[in-house]
Amino acid sequence: MTDRTGKCLCGAVRYTLRETPDAFGVCHCTMCQRVSGGVNMAFTVPADDIEITGAEHVRTYRSSDRAARSFCGICGSNLWYRSTDPAEVSPGYSIGFGTLDDKSGLRLAKEICIETKPESYALAGDHPRLTSQECLT
Template sequence: MSGRAGGCLCGAVRYRLRAAPEQFGACHCTICQRISGGVNLSFNVAAEDIDVTGLEAVRTYRSSDWAERSFCGTCGANLWYRGLGEGAGYSLGLGTLDDKSGMVLEREICIESKPDTYALAGDHPRLTSGEAFA
């Protein structure tokens, strides 16, 4: 669905998507747990399919040898995760969307790190880290 838009909590950073999937994923890895405070819900967008305004407010942290995570330097809201490779797209936080209607949970990854205290409903693939990154 094209035309989706979103941004951070304070509005300093905004984005508009030219094309966006109607599916999102859930990651239970320990890095995502620490960044999000729990399960990380996100969807992927190609770099050429997003226009971002307010880049001066974006702060970026290199969270591993292969990726970086960005957040709003004003309100602290998590924005996206990006691989460091050429042409890497964005993995945007589901909660940053203005309108999440129609979005469907596609899969969960890193389920071996998921706390036992919750389970996401639905019939979708649940992959270990090994399976997801093979």
């Protein structure tokens, strides 16, 4: 696959992915709703498969016992989520789908935390829709 690129709104933080999954997921948990302003769409890549430029502009907030969320310190764009679990030797990046320069070719693979999804919208397609409990087991 060809490298994919992405950036924050102002372009101060940019990234290049050496490998990109062909799918993304959607999280409906209340924390993701607050961070994204709605539904959180993201895909995960191993830490070794991303090259970041403008890292000096990245700010990180430890949002829970198990995760940290990063954003651009200039424009505030949500960039990625990373596990802080010490058991993960090299945690990957769960990157915001909207930061990609080219979103073509990626399919919606699953939705999680559907019990907190606002009833005012529904995503189309035949894909798994998991509760928070199902995600944790």
